[in-house]
Amino acid sequence: MVSIKWTKRQSPTQDEISKFSSENNLSNTVSELLLERNFSDKEEITEFLNPNITGLQDPFALHDMDKALETLDEVIQSEGKIAIYGDYDADGVTSASIMRLTLKKMGVNPIVFIPNRFKDGYGPNLDEYKKLVEEKHINLLITVDNGVSGKEQVKYLKDNGVKVIITDHHDLPAELPEADAIVHPSIPGSEYFCPYLSGAGVAFKFADALLGDDALNFVDLAAIGTVADSVKLVGENRVIVTEGLKRMSKNQNVGLMALAKKTKLDLNKVNEEDIGFKIAPRLNAIGRLDDATSAMELLTTSDAGLAADIVDETEEINAKRQQLVADAFADSQEQIQQQSENGVLVLTSDTWHQGILGIVASRVVEQEHKPTLVLCYDKDSELYKGSGRSPEGFNLFDALNAHNELFAGFGGHAQACGFSLAEPQLNELIPLLQEEPAKQGFDPHSSVEKLFDLNFQISDFSTDLINEINQLAPFGMGNPKPVIKLSDVHLTNSTGVGKDKSHLKTTIADSQNQIPGIGFSLFSKSLEIKDNLCDVYGQLGVNEWAGRSILQMLINDIEFAPEAQEENKLESIYIDYRQKQLSKALMDRFDSIVCFNAGYYQMLQRHDLNAKVEMFDADFNHQNILIYDRPHDIKVFEQFLQSNKTAHTALYLHTSIKSGYLSPDMNKMKILLKYLYAHDNIKPDDMEVVAKFLNIDKNDADFYLKVFFELNFVKMVNGFVKKAEVSEQRELIESPTYLKRLQRNDVEKILIESNFDDLLNWISDYDCHN
Structure with missing residues (x-):
């Protein structure tokens, strides 16, 4: 599968966009699109935005x-x-x-x-x-x-x-x-x-x-x-x-009207995409599988009955064409794999229908980004007849024309050619073609660079935005339909649709908004993304269904967001063992068992383990390690991540403390302190009764009392807790016990309470594997 590298077509500054917008009385969106297409002359802009006779x-x-x-x-x-x-x-x-x-x-x-x-x-x-x-x-x-x-x-x-x-x-x-x-x-x-x-x-x-x-x-x-x-x-x-689009309904071509009726097209609203996806494929289908004369008859007849008959026949032929293409494309995959090192693919068969070879070639080019010839052997002429297609950057006409003497018939242009030749000449041609990419400076194995035009958020989407973008229509070669990038979004409710379930139906969501999306042949790729943050590239459109118009995104591609790419890489290094039951056999799989606390280190030393037991300040670079316990201070763990480029790290993070996490409640601390100040006969041993009376957890009360002593809020006098004479304002953070508790809370919150995706996201800020 081809790797895609998305880059912005151009990146005009906000000041440039605002100035262009003001000078030409256009919206910022239209201005940005025109700047990306290198428009500057006012007359040229006016002519482009207002094409007419x-x-x-x-x-x-x-x-x-x-x-x-x-x-x-x-x-x-x-x-x-x-x-x-x-x-x-x-x-x-x-x-x-x-x-x-x-x-x-x-x-x-x-x-x-x-x-x-x-x-x-x-x-x-x-x-x-x-x-x-x-x-x-x-x-x-x-x-x-x-x-x-x-x-x-x-x-x-x-x-x-x-x-x-x-x-x-x-x-x-x-x-x-x-x-x-x-x-x-x-x-x-x-x-x-x-x-x-x-x-x-x-x-x-x-x-x-x-x-x-x-x-x-x-x-x-x-x-x-x-x-x-x-x-x-x-x-x-x-x-x-x-x-032509404006006059399609006015000209009242009988054949076009019959075709529009069959395909449920409103000729008053037809656009270039309707031609590309509904009208043209049906006209092409006739010539691909049958005699195209009937297509010409359809477009020139004044007989509505004849037109309807031809359209009915066209629908049957088009459905057959679709199935033949699907079968041949699936059949071609084995040859594609066998030729994975070739710069030009030459795919042959004696069963593929000659009429669909060009479509199959186009699909292979889209999949592999390599010039592709698709041929079928014709027994009657004893020739291989075929069609070729090529990606941008490779001139197929020039490549084939350089060996024109090998062909029985040949013609076409830079990206598409038709030809026929005998088997000996085909065998001679194949190795010669492998030299052509280098001659043209075309690298068939490089990632494909694709361009997007606009950065938006889902909240920016509206019918007004569609209308702004459509000011640049009609779209096609030389004026591609703008591609929008949505950054850091999630795909939810993703399902495979279509006959083979290969197409993606999903919901694109950020923290506050969502929009339905459809992506052709993207379901399997969505499974790789899972619930990770991703960037989505596509076009904004309207799905009209049952009398309702709903905004949707036609997805061209999805890829891990940079943050998610990092997490995905870290998933291959860090392993979540926090809920695992450890056994000697499992621990012995690791090179080292890492401890942050001396007590656990001494305990594990007494076990008969094949793995080394080490304190956290040893060198663990390139080792497979298991982190047994957790540090008391999260900064110690941050430094550990920054210093150890491990092969794999399993996170067990054990502790024997039952309720280590405590979030200090300032209101309850004040209640307890006020109570102690009001009663001068309280002993430390009485804290269980006091805590119960005040509805404070006993552990919390003990913790608060220790903090009060450290900050000199209270003191011991003859075995009783008494109010101390405080001479200066003290902050809670000055209490070593309070500070230690906050540090331990950070450890609990980040290393224990978080789900693994959030933990990896935190680790990515300190990890040294990049």
């Missing part, structure tokens, strides 16, 4: 957009046949849907081809290109969300008189295809304002160039593709998602 850029600033429209217009004017070639993931089907709906607006009914993941593979497929040319007799092919890696395939089209417009956003190969137009945001020399556009984003800009404001009818689909493909939500992408 005025932030949409000129589509003709995209490379070859003018050539693309000229090419399209030429084919339309000649009444040529047009085909759209898409991709099978959510970005691909939304891209194809936008392009199809756009061309229909232009009066064109295009052929739409969505490749089958299992039959056609990722990206341009020459066989399918040939069918479009030879059987459909197309005159123009428009690619969406793919195409830049198809140099040979595009050459075939051009050799056969077919015009080609590529719209894509994936990483560029060394040589671009010789298409009529390549609309791409990252072409060297003509980089677009927003180089992070998704495939759907590029398709939307194509629609914008053709249709102007009418293209906004498709911005909801562009928002889905943008969120689904995990591109950076900055710049124009932020505008596309924000505007």
Whole structure:
């Protein structure tokens, strides 16, 4: 399991936050978040906090957009046949849907081809290109969300008189295809304002160039593709998602409305998380297990009945996908263990479903923080087909592209790739990949650094705080949802939930407040924390259930609080023997038996023990010891802890005193003293009767009398206790007996009466093991 190191994203001072807040008329919370994201320019801040359609850029600033429209217009004017070639993931089907709906607006009914993941593979497929040319007799092919890696395939089209417009956003190969137009945001020399556009984003800009404001009818689909493909939500992408969410209900896409109804989504309140967790996974599921053409049909149909039928099918496919992922992920664990020393994991099977390999790879990366390739052997093609994912800091595209000659098919970008290759080439690739992390300066065995944004207490939580944080929405890549740290809290009522009971349902509590929390795959980790103080990292949200809205925390991680970490370490050194029955066999397990009192030392010396019996001032470094009795002064024990770096220390802390602990009662002391002053015929032997009359414990009365003598409050005259002539004010602490009693009380309170967690907490202040 990956170890996580949490650090604050940045730490602006309170003065910096207050100044920023005042200058920009923003709350301290929003100001702190913006400062952490390095915002300073007023115009930039305003634009970021208020994304709207005025932030949409000129589509003709995209490379070859003018050539693309000229090419399209030429084919339309000649009444040529047009085909759209898409991709099978959510970005691909939304891209194809936008392009199809756009061309229909232009009066064109295009052929739409969505490749089958299992039959056609990722990206341009020459066989399918040939069918479009030879059987459909197309005159123009428009690619969406793919195409830049198809140099040979595009050459075939051009050799056969077919015009080609590529719209894509994936990483560029060394040589671009010789298409009529390549609309791409990252072409060297003509980089677009927003180089992070998704495939759907590029398709939307194509629609914008053709249709102007009418293209906004498709911005909801562009928002889905943008969120689904995990591109950076900055710049124009932020505008596309924000505007797409606003218009999701207004645009009345029949397929989206059917999908929302099935998943109980209110399109008037939909947010980017709803896209990421409800809409996109279902669109992806179709292409993972079946033909993604139906997903494109869902998003472009005007037939509500057809849409409902496709959505029903989608739900079944998505449930099947979830089970296949769970089974494959569980099956992969043995290989992961076997490759624990590898920097790049290569997991193979001949039974895993090809459609879920990317999801499994993502889960493994999350678990192991290592670049991961997950492959399944395809008997028909005699190739291993797979998907790869990698954590931030490692460019998987570059690592695989360095060995491009080994692949039968390959494409993707820095954090995700798809590929196919034969077994001999796979065997050759595996050792070569282990060299790639070092080349990129990536340490796959180091702890993962994660960032949190805000330090809060549970009492700070409110719906107003959620609204403040959401001013920075939509959240995603490049603008992560803020993580809040709760320090020194407890988890209570923790239970495992979910099908395999791996998820954590708990209550997060401090001394005065509490909030429900849910943490995915965190139940086992919560068992390690037990009742110890912990720090919790997560996001504040609202759980709506049965018409009620309840604040809750979505927990990302839990870890021992620094204080609890120390106690946890001390638990491995100190052992609680305070209630144990000692036997010779048990005592002989130790190197030394330690005594603080000479009487116990002499008594134990008379026993036939194999363990050494030593007084407390000996050297016990690196020994296994048993502390037999307790000191009379807690400071002596503090010095002992500071001086002895033991291997293990068992705390027996025996005493023969039955009621050693006494808390002096000032009121009863005054009552007894007043009584003695009023009666001059009291002898020390009479104290039992006096104590009974005054309702004071006999031991306490004897103790108080001894203190009175030491402070010269009373004196003995002819065998009677008499009032003394006190010439100066005396403090109780001046009585040696009183001081000794207080010292003994400290010993009793700290070493005997405390529970073991509190005792360890006290020991941590003096322990020398660090």
